[in-house]
Amino acid sequence: MPRMVLTGNHAVSYAVKLARVQVIAIYPITPQTAIVEKLDEMIESGEFDADIIHVESEHSALAAAYGAAVGGARVFTATSSHGLLYMYEVLWWVAASRMPMVMVVVTRAIGPPWNIHTDHHDIMSMRDSGWLLAMAENNQEALDLTLLAYRVSEDPRVYLPVAVGLDGFILSHTAEPVDVPEQSIVDRFLPERRQPYTIEPGTDVSMGNIFSDEYFEELRMDMQKSMLEALNVIREAGREYGRLTGRSYEKLVDCYKCEDADYLFIGIGSWMGDAKIAAEKLREEGLKFGVARLRWIRPFPVDELLEAASGKKLLVVMDRSISMGHTGPLYADVSGATGSRVPVYGVVAGIGGVDVSYKDFVSIGKWAVERLEEEGVTHLPLTWYHNGVFNYMYPVKL
Amino acid sequence: MVIVDPHGHLLPLSRAARGAAGRTGSWRTKKPLLNESRCVGCLVCWLFCPENTIDIVEVDGKSMPRIDYEYCKGCGVCAQVCPTKAISMVEEGG
Ligand code: SF4
Ligand code: SF4
Numbered sequence: 001m002p003r004m005v006l007t008g009n010h011a012v013s014y015a016v017k018l019a020r021v022q023v024i025a026i027y028p029i030t031p032q033t034a035i036v037e038k039l040d041e042m043i044e045s046g047e048f049d050a051d052i053i054h055v056e057s058e059h060s061a062l063a064a065a066y067g068a069a070v071g072g073a074r075v076f077t078a079t080s081s082h083g084l085l086y087m088y089e090v091l092w093w094v095a096a097s098r099m100p101m102v103m104v105v106v107t108r109a110i111g112p113p114w115n116i117h118t119d120h121h122d123i124m125s126m127r128d129s130g131w132l133l134a135m136a137e138n139n140q141e142a143l144d145l146t147l148l149a150y151r152v153s154e155d156p157r158v159y160l161p162v163a164v165g166l167d168g169f170i171l172s173h174t175a176e177p178v179d180v181p182e183q184s185i186v187d188r189f190l191p192e193r194r195q196p197y198t199i200e201p202g203t204d205v206s207m208g209n210i211f212s213d214e215y216f217e218e219l220r221m222d223m224q225k226s227m228l229e230a231l232n233v234i235r236e237a238g239r240e241y242g243r244l245t246g247r248s249y250e251k252l253v254d255c256y257k258c259e260d261a262d263y264l265f266i267g268i269g270s271w272m273g274d275a276k277i278a279a280e281k282l283r284e285e286g287l288k289f290g291v292a293r294l295r296w297i298r299p300f301p302v303d304e305l306l307e308a309a310s311g312k313k314l315l316v317v318m319d320r321s322i323s324m325g326h327t328g329p330l331y332a333d334v335s336g337a338t339g340s341r342v343p344v345y346g347v348v349a350g351i352g353g354v355d356v357s358y359k360d361f362v363s364i365g366k367w368a369v370e371r372l373e374e375e376g377v378t379h380l381p382l383t384w385y386h387n388g389v390f391n392y393m394y395p396v397k398l
Numbered sequence: 399m400v401i402v403d404p405h406g407h408l409l410p411l412s413r414a415a416r417g418a419a420g421r422t423g424s425w426r427t428k429k430p431l432l433n434e435s436r437c438v439g440c441l442v443c444w445l446f447c448p449e450n451t452i453d454i455v456e457v458d459g460k461s462m463p464r465i466d467y468e469y470c471k472g473c474g475v476c477a478q479v480c481p482t483k484a485i486s487m488v489e490e491g492g
Contacts, residue, residue: 096410097409097410097411098403098407098409098410156403156404156405157405159403159405159407196403196405196407196409197403197409197411204413204414205411205412205413205414206411206412206414207410207411208410209410209412211410211412215408218408219408219409219410222406222407222408226407
């Protein structure tokens with residue numbers, strides 16, 4: 001298995017090639033563009049055989065990929081920020097027509113003002129659309145999760161699209177060593193494309209007509225059933241990926257020193273690496289922190305989360321986005337899942353790419369334990385951490 | 399007709415079928431009348447009818463149009479496109 005030094009973007013390009021993707025439809029946007037530049041290069045040099053459709057907008061990029069997928073091709077597209085928002089309508093079409101496909105979202109703040117650095121508002125806006133959502137912590141995961149995404153999406157028990165997120169610049173433009181699996185291994189892991197139907201010229205079916213309201217609702221209920229089924233499909237595929245490559249993705253929640261921890265950071269993406277370093281530092285000071293990083297946000301891995309949270313004194317949910325007027329979206333998900341079992345704090349930070357280092361996580365950890373132990377606060381839905389200051393931004397104290 | 403895939407998923411697909419969208423009923427205000435003596439059988443009307451409600455029938459070995467009033471919406475497109483003015487729109491019930 002060759003080890004290469006790859007940026008997150010190029011790690012994704014290699015995964016797309018290894019997945020034997022047939023059609024790529026794309027519109028450029030920073031920080032995603034390098035993925036497709038690399039794919040273009042691979043096609044040009046003859047090492048990869050796929051069609052690239054250069055379109056005039058992201059709405060068309062997803063629509064073209066969708067059309068090719070409906071026609072029977074394994075497809076790929078990628079975007080960021082405003083590009084994802086421009087795709088928004090088509091996201092729902094792809095999911096509710098049960099069309100397997102994979103997209104990579106290189107996360108980036110949404111303007112105005114203009115900002116090209118990471119936060120998670122773009123990918124979090126997909127939560128309700130019927131796409132499965134995974135989020136990478138490092139470049140190795142960006143590659144592995146992209147391959148896993150194809151396998152899960154095309155599994156007949158799922159038949160829903162999958163988006164894989166990676167943090168803009170922090171991963172997309174930073175190079176680290178990545179193990180790139182052999183083609184023969186990926187071929188064993190990823191069977192030929194399967195999909196619920198194809199539409200080609202001459203096919204006598206049409207999609208998207210008006211149906212009864214009851215049928216519409218039943219179709220949505222079936223999507224939710226498949227989402228729940230996907231929890232097991234991901235575990236099964238993740239286990240097999242581990243058997244083939246030595247890197248298991250059986251767990252939807254990556255637990256770092258959760259077992260003996262009193263307190264847990266919970267979050268998604270690359271900054272959970274900083275949270276892990278902070279957990280070590282906090283432990284040196286006698287505060288037993290662990291990190292429960294959600295590798296998958298949809299389906300929400302509630303069973304694994306409850307297991308990780310069981311017996312803990314406090315969960316500190318770190319959101320890199322906010323549902324304006326309420327709380328961070330992950331906080332809402334986590335506190336909704338745990339109910340009154342365990343105290344949960346929600347902290348929003350790192351919006352617009354503001355750097356959050358392990359030192360910040362150390363301060364947040366100490367601050368949280370103080371609130372719990374000294375003030376007895378059990379629920380603190382939204383504190384916005386900015387430049388070392390804890391800003392309380394929730395109307396009621398609990 | 400709705401379509402379910404072999405794995406039991408409900409799909410937003412439908413298969414074309416005669417009258418899938420229902421009969422026109424009573425709301426058509428004008429209907430196309432074909433004057434067979436002017437018709438040359440070019441089938442431009444058949445091609446243009448947006449409702450696909452002009453059929454082709456064999457008359458003396460020639461392909462000729464026949465309007466199906468069960469589904470004709472009375473839009474008048476056929477009358478507009480007919481090169482010989484063989485179709486005229488007349489008041490419904492008139
Ligand atoms: S009036 Fe319209 S719907 Fe009726 S036959 Fe002519 S073109 Fe078709
Ligand atoms: S377009 Fe006019 S002439 Fe041609 S087939 Fe129709 S009715 Fe006849």
